[in-house]
Structures are given as structure tokens and as C-alpha cells.
Amino acid sequence: MKKIALMSLVASSVLMAGGYKIPETSTNAVALGAANIAHNHENADAAYYNPAKMVFMQDKNNLEVDLTYIGLDKVKYKGSVGALTNQNLHSEKEDFVVPTLHYVSPKLGENNARVGVSITAPGGLSKQWKTEPARTSAEEFTLEIVEVNPTAAFKINDKLGFAVGFRIVNTSGIVKSNGITNIPALGGLGTVSRDMTGDSTDFGYNLALAYQPTKELEIGLTYRSKVDLSVEGNAKLATSLAGGSTYDGSASVSVPLPASWNIAAAYTFETKTTLEMVYERTMWSAYNQLDFDYDGSQGPVLEAIFGTVIPKDWKDTNTFRFGLTQELNDLTVMAGLVIDETPTPEATVGFELPDTDTTSVSLGGRYKINDKIDVGLSGLYSMHKSRKVHNTSLNGEFSDGDILIISAGLGYKF
Numbered sequence: 001m002k003k004i005a006l007m008s009l010v011a012s013s014v015l016m017a018g019g020y021k022i023p024e025t026s027t028n029a030v031a032l033g034a035a036n037i038a039h040n041h042e043n044a045d046a047a048y049y050n051p052a053k054m055v056f057m058q059d060k061n062n063l064e065v066d067l068t069y070i071g072l073d074k075v076k077y078k079g080s081v082g083a084l085t086n087q088n089l090h091s092e093k094e095d096f097v098v099p100t101l102h103y104v105s106p107k108l109g110e111n112n113a114r115v116g117v118s119i120t121a122p123g124g125l126s127k128q129w130k131t132e133p134a135r136t137s138a139e140e141f142t143l144e145i146v147e148v149n150p151t152a153a154f155k156i157n158d159k160l161g162f163a164v165g166f167r168i169v170n171t172s173g174i175v176k177s178n179g180i181t182n183i184p185a186l187g188g189l190g191t192v193s194r195d196m197t198g199d200s201t202d203f204g205y206n207l208a209l210a211y212q213p214t215k216e217l218e219i220g221l222t223y224r225s226k227v228d229l230s231v232e233g234n235a236k237l238a239t240s241l242a243g244g245s246t247y248d249g250s251a252s253v254s255v256p257l258p259a260s261w262n263i264a265a266a267y268t269f270e271t272k273t274t275l276e277m278v279y280e281r282t283m284w285s286a287y288n289q290l291d292f293d294y295d296g297s298q299g300p301v302l303e304a305i306f307g308t309v310i311p312k313d314w315k316d317t318n319t320f321r322f323g324l325t326q327e328l329n330d331l332t333v334m335a336g337l338v339i340d341e342t343p344t345p346e347a348t349v350g351f352e353l354p355d356t357d358t359t360s361v362s363l364g365g366r367y368k369i370n371d372k373i374d375v376g377l378s379g380l381y382s383m384h385k386s387r388k389v390h391n392t393s394l395n396g397e398f399s400d401g402d403i404l405i406i407s408a409g410l411g412y413k414f
Helices: 006-014 027-032 051-056 134-138 299-306
Strands: 062-072 075-081 084-090 094-104 114-120 124-128 140-155 160-183 188-211 217-224 227-239 245-257 260-268 273-282 317-328 331-340 358-368 373-384 387-390 394-400 403-413
Touching (some): 027 062, 027 331, 027 373, 027 403, 051 114, 051 140, 051 160, 051 188, 140 188, 188 245, 227 299, 245 299, 331 373, 358 403
Antiparallel strands (some): 062 094, 062 403, 075 084, 075 394, 094 114, 114 140, 124 140, 140 160, 188 217, 227 245, 260 273, 273 317, 317 331, 331 358, 358 373, 373 403
16 A cells, blocks of 8 residues: 555645646636736736736725635546456545635835735645545545735836735645555555644745736736645554554655746737637646655554655646636626646556546626726636546546536725
């Protein structure tokens, strides 16, 4: 049995692939599939998606609060798990509600500098398998991520803005498993269980550029740095193999939350129709292995089960986002399309993150009630492609696992 422990949660879901990352952290971002990096100067979520756009916003306090529902459908698996053939398994269906907040200040000083802050949930995971043999490695994987992202933007000239931000990323998670495994070297069949919790607060930065060479054309460039997650927590491990053994003590690990680039261009036609295209490159290859540290007292049996370095060997990925915005007086209608690929190679796919390539479609609208208040409603549906897997643990196919996101937002200018 390979080790899939606390940071298998963090590294396979904070390092969120496919449907487990949440780039849509505002109502407009849900409507556009997060294709709101180049054309974004009316709403406070610019503080997160491209803070350089803040210098082109109205000279007011801009505030936005959003409430987002996330529904995770069951993931199904058919095939073999180790020596067990003809398995027909599924994870649990789960639902969550996530609040977010964005704020942009009015002009500060003569150079039209601005400050902003976003409090978001940029990713997370909750995946539960209640039946054997999936439960042996992934009974529960739950992760919560909150990022506080203060930013400052500076107007270089009438066409160019620059911004820098500070990322404060807090993670907390739970990993549980309880089942039967077969390790001949340790006596054959036996029970193995774990109950782990951990958290960390880590730091990074982000940079952004906004360039408007003409009234119609807008260009955006953003960069989010790698954040090394230094998670520390407690682990309770137990097994009946080789006579039985238990451990209740500290556990720690460091894994990278990888860097990412976004390059975007938007063009607005005379009909007030804006088309935006975004290319996103995420450096998932920073996640090449998973290595846990305990306090040294877990003993040789538990060390053999949980202490092995696990290769991950993820690859860098490309994501393509397309957003369409139509302004109709006080109403703005938006739609989006996202094509995303998984970074997880076939050799390391498991029940804790049965990730696949995805295609997402989205739709939404925003209505201006008056000069101070606007409201929005949007939805996104992410479709997971079925994936056949053949590695040392699995020989079968993952399917389903689609995700529905619905967001409602309130904007206020004062």
C-alpha cells in the first residue's frame, strides 16, 4: 500500500487540477469562465483577476460580495483495484457554499494609484469514498483554502497600468482512511487506518499589467508565484499487519503550489460586444514527489506503509478560456467556454484525485439597479472526460464527476 496521507490531500487538491481548482471566485468570473483578465474595469473583482485594471476604474470605493454554490457529482470507477477485479465504485455527491469579497479603493495621490484586496477560496477538495477498496486509501479527503490577496496598482500612463500583490494562503485539511490491504512482505491481509489533520499559512506574490493601446483593444498579463506549502499537523496511524502497530504524533511536509501565467486579449466591437481570449500556463511540474516527515517513533511497520516517498511527476498544463460580454443599457449578459487539461499522469492517478481533462460552459448576467448598486447571477457547468487508467494500483475507467457552480453577487460603489 502506497502512502496517501495528509499532503496527498493538499498536493492533489490545493495543487488543484481540472475540476478541483476554483478559478471562478466572483459572479462575473463564473459567467465568463474566468476570462475576465483583459476586459475588467467595472467590477471590484479586478482586484483579484488583474489588479492593474484598477487604475482605469471609476474614482470611487468599489465593493463586491459574492455567494457561490459548488456541487460535486459522483465520480464513478469500473475496473480492477490491485488484485480485486470487476469493481464498480462511486464517490459521494457533495455540496458547498463559498463566500468571497473584493474591494478597490478610489484614487490615491496624483498618480491615480489604487489599492485593493480580495478574500477568496481559490481551490479545495472534498472527496469521499464509503465502500471498499477505495475507502482503504481515500475514505475522506477534505480541504479548505482561503487566500487573502492585498494589491496595489499604479498608472504608468493613460494606456498602461502595473500592479503588485501579496498572497496569504491558509490551508487546512482532513484525511481519513480505514480498510483492508494485502502486503505479503508484512504478513498478507490486514487492516490499515489513518486519521490526519493539518494546516499552514504560507506566502507568495502576484504581478499584473494592463495595456489599452486603443479604445477597442485591451491586453492583460498576470503572474502568480509559486507558494511553498509547509503543512504541519497530527497523524494517527494504525495497522494489524506484522502483529499490530500504532502512531499518534506529528506529521509535516512541504509541497509547492505552482506558479501560473495568464495572457489575455479582449476586443470590443461597435455593438458593445466584447470577446476575450485567455491562455493560462500552470507549472504543475513543480509537484514531482510526495515525502512525509514524522517524529521518528512510528516504527518500521508503519514506516513501510506510510513512509515511502511517492513519485507524482505532474506536467505543466495549458488552459484556454473564452469569454463573451454583451452590454445592453443597464443589463450585461456574459457567456464563457473553458478547455482545461489535467496535469496528472496515468501512472499516479488514484481515488484521492481521479482527475481528467474538462470542458466547461458558463452563462450569466449583471443588472445595474442605480449608480451605486448592481446585482449579478451566473452559472458554470464543468464536464469531465472519461479516463482509462492502467497503473500499478488501478486498471479501469473513471467517469462522471461533473461540477455545477452557481454564483450570486452584489456590487456597491460609494
